[in-house]
Amino acid sequence: MDRVVVGIGEWSVLKLNGVLVCLGLGSCIGVALYDPSKKIGGLLHALLPIPQNSNDSNPTKFASTGIPFLLDEMLRLGANKQSIVAKIVGGSQMFSIKGREDKINIGLRNTEVARETLRKLSIPILGEDTGGNFGRTMEFLVSTGVVRVKTIGRGEKEI
Amino acid sequence: MQLDSMHLDILKELGNIGAGNAATSLSQLLNQRVDMSVPEVKLLKLRDVPYLLGGPEIPVIGVTVLVEGDGEGQILLLFTRDSAEKLIKNVMAGFPQNELSEEMKISVLLEVGNIVSSTFLNALASFTNLKLIPTVPASTTDMAGAILDSVLVMEATEDDLIITVVTDFTVQGEMIEGYLVFVPNRLSLEKIFNSLGVSL
Numbered sequence: 291m292d293r294v295v296v297g298i299g300e301w302s303v304l305k306l307n308g309v310l311v312c313l314g315l316g317s318c319i320g321v322a323l324y325d326p327s328k329k330i331g332g333l334l335h336a337l338l339p340i341p342q343n344s345n346d347s348n349p350t351k352f353a354s355t356g357i358p359f360l361l362d363e364m365l366r367l368g369a370n371k372q373s374i375v376a377k378i379v380g381g382s383q384m385f386s387i388k389g390r391e392d393k394i395n396i397g398l399r400n401t402e403v404a405r406e407t408l409r410k411l412s413i414p415i416l417g418e419d420t421g422g423n424f425g426r427t428m429e430f431l432v433s434t435g436v437v438r439v440k441t442i443g444r445g446e447k448e449i
Numbered sequence: 450m451q452l453d454s455m456h457l458d459i460l461k462e463l464g465n466i467g468a469g470n471a472a473t474s475l476s477q478l479l480n481q482r483v484d485m486s487v488p489e490v491k492l493l494k495l496r497d498v499p500y501l502l503g504g505p506e507i508p509v510i511g512v513t514v515l516v517e518g519d520g521e522g523q524i525l526l527l528f529t530r531d532s533a534e535k536l537i538k539n540v541m542a543g544f545p546q547n548e549l550s551e552e553m554k555i556s557v558l559l560e561v562g563n564i565v566s567s568t569f570l571n572a573l574a575s576f577t578n579l580k581l582i583p584t585v586p587a588s589t590t591d592m593a594g595a596i597l598d599s600v601l602v603m604e605a606t607e608d609d610l611i612i613t614v615v616t617d618f619t620v621q622g623e624m625i626e627g628y629l630v631f632v633p634n635r636l637s638l639e640k641i642f643n644s645l646g647v648s649l
Contacts, residue, residue: 298496298598314505314594317602337601384599385513385587396602425595427506442508442591 296320296335299351301360303332303367310430315380317397319353319404319420320428322377323360323413324435325369331432332360338396339403353404361411376408377417377437377449379428386423397421417449452649457492459645464490466576467569468629474568478561479539498597498630502527505594512562512588513600516570519579520637523600524566527593527628533558535625555588562586569629577644600632 292308298318302310310333312320321334336353349355365371381401401420408415419426419439429438440446452460468490499505510533516522528536537557541549563586570581589596633641642649 298601314499314592314598316591316595316597316599318598337598382595382599384511384589384591384596387513387515387584387587390515390584397599400602423589425592427592 296333301334301350304432307433312428315426316384319380319400322430325373327373330369332364334360339399357407375416381420461490467572470572471565471569499593502593509593510590511596514566514583514586518582522633522637525630559586
């Protein structure tokens, strides 16, 4: 069975089976899109909420541009737009630095922008494990749509 | 951003100077003879740093400070759990080990982070004539990947090379391995090179 690790700013789509993985998500956000009728799953590992300047040519580095990009790739593989659902994981704040919250709350912004982008695309969010101050590994089982979330010292859960 | 071999040599040299000073201050903190291998300065992509420590899911202890002043950026110290334990034991030598609370251990690591990052920045500041001030340090224990990506989102430089200093030092026969990751943001890099009369 395929196990595809999706690195920062990357994306991948699998059909029927296999596991899509984001290792050690901190402030980054992992967005899993799934068409259960066709068993087509896509995973995005976005670093930032929105592009900051015109030099940013990689759409999948950002939640705002990466989600529509991933959706298009899935539609191209035959996914049905009306069936697609989402699960999002990550967006934590690993460090607290007094007086510099502006700079370090990007994890929260990532989560907000991911939610908003999905809402605009009318994709319902079926599961979410975001926020806090700890890292998460996300495993997306394409055969079932289950997303397994692993942490260090905070157990494991399925969403 | 295009860095040529001269830029890389300058960054390595800055890393060497900063690390040398940081190492000296650490040996003063430990108040013991510290044998140190020459710090190895690497220029890596930030996203590749977790692989130095064994991969994105490996639990590590990270101590970070933000850099403020003439240039912005971040300094991150990374230790494996074993190395952190050894470091704490050495810093707190003479103190009954079983009376060390988790809170005390963390404050030892924060203090180490404080000293090492301040010395590193001081060396860099005097070399470049820039005013570089560290914030109060913060620490966490978690997956290497998660700690590194939180640095990435702050500086957004995942495609750029950053200075990573790997230092091995031996205190009373025990090897302690630590990683000092210096992430100047783009503007800071420009200022650093400009201060040395090199354009970017």
